[in-house]
Amino acid sequence: NAGVMQNPRHLVRRRGQEARLRCSPMKGHSHVYWYRQLPEEGLKFMVYLQKENIIDESGMPKERFSAEFPKEGPSILRIQQVVRGDSAAYFCASSSDRTGSGNTIYFGEGSWLTVV
Amino acid sequence: GEDVEQSLFLSVREGDSSVINCTYTDSSSTYLYWYKQEPGAGLQLLTYIFSNMDMKQDQRLTVLLNKKDKHLSLRIADTQTGDSAIYFCAESLGGGGNKLTFGTGTQLKVEL
Numbered sequence A: 001n002a003g004v005m006q007n008p009r010h011l012v013r014r015r016g017q018e019a020r021l022r023c024s025p026m027k028g029h030s031h032v033y034w035y036r037q038l039p040e041e042g043l044k045f046m047v048y049l050q051k052e053n054i055i056d057e058s059g060m061p062k063e064r065f066s067a068e069f070p071k072e073g074p075s076i077l078r079i080q081q082v083v084r085g086d087s088a089a090y091f092c093a094s095s096s097d098r099t100g101s102g103n104t105i106y107f108g109e110g111s112w113l114t115v116v
Numbered sequence B: 001g002e003d004v005e006q007s008l009f010l011s012v013r014e015g016d017s018s019v020i021n022c023t024y025t026d027s028s029s030t031y032l033y034w035y036k037q038e039p040g041a042g043l044q045l046l047t048y049i050f051s052n053m054d055m056k057q058d059q060r061l062t063v064l065l066n067k068k069d070k071h072l073s074l075r076i077a078d079t080q081t082g083d084s085a086i087y088f089c090a091e092s093l094g095g096g097g098n099k100l101t102f103g104t105g106t107q108l109k110v111e112l
Helices: none
Strands: A005-007 A010-013 A019-024 A031-037 A043-050 A053-056 A065-068 A075-079 A088-095 A111-115 B004-006 B009-013 B018-024 B031-037 B043-050 B055-058 B061-066 B071-076 B085-092 B100-102 B106-111
Touching: A005 A088, A010 A019, A019 A088, A019 A111, A031 A075, A031 B100, A043 A065, A043 A075, A043 B100, A075 A088, B004 B085, B009 B018, B018 B031, B018 B085, B018 B106, B031 B061, B043 B055, B043 B061, B043 B071, B071 B085
Parallel strands: A010 A111, B009 B106
Antiparallel strands: A005 A019, A019 A075, A031 A043, A031 A088, A043 A053, A065 A075, A088 A111, B004 B018, B018 B071, B031 B043, B031 B085, B055 B061, B061 B071, B085 B100, B085 B106
16 A cells, blocks of 8 residues: 655755655545754644645735645646745645544655756 | 753764654644654654554654653654754644644764
8 A cells, every 4th residue: 555655756846846745545535734844943734635625724824825625536736936935845645534533644655846 | 831941962873773753742633743854855754643643653763652751752663864954843733723732853863
């Protein structure tokens, strides 16, 4: 049973370009979460999605960032017109349900974005 | 509001026990987690505890939860050099959809 798969693992973008990060949840998981880890900091929640729905985007910056989780295919975190401050590790996590009743949340290996 | 705090560094000798502490502010937390992150790597779930428990033991790991003081600790027995990493505690509010609030992380250094 493959874990949470993220790609690319490392991405370099010039200022103003777009970054697309992909996440395939664990098999059987339909809940996906994106977190951002700035250098030397803890992880901060960005967005929570189920298939075709955004459930909670309270941690998403108001501009340039968007996320989707289509019916088919991976979840995608998209950052438009990247700036140096977007350089961070972006982690995806998945779970089997939303209630937290005994399930656990599994993280991917992360995608490291560097904006030059 | 949600706020999770940890001390930044801990240094121990190989073979000793390590105790990593965490305080949280949200009394409605349902699950509390400990994750391990090695340099350049993702987060590895070590253990978690439900908020109605006081203690959970899993091999070398012991989690203690003091709900009254909102204090969580992770004890690693017989610490090894391979335990050197950053350890994050995190809380979730259960019905909030497993949204986790992470602490700032404690860097554990194990010396020979």
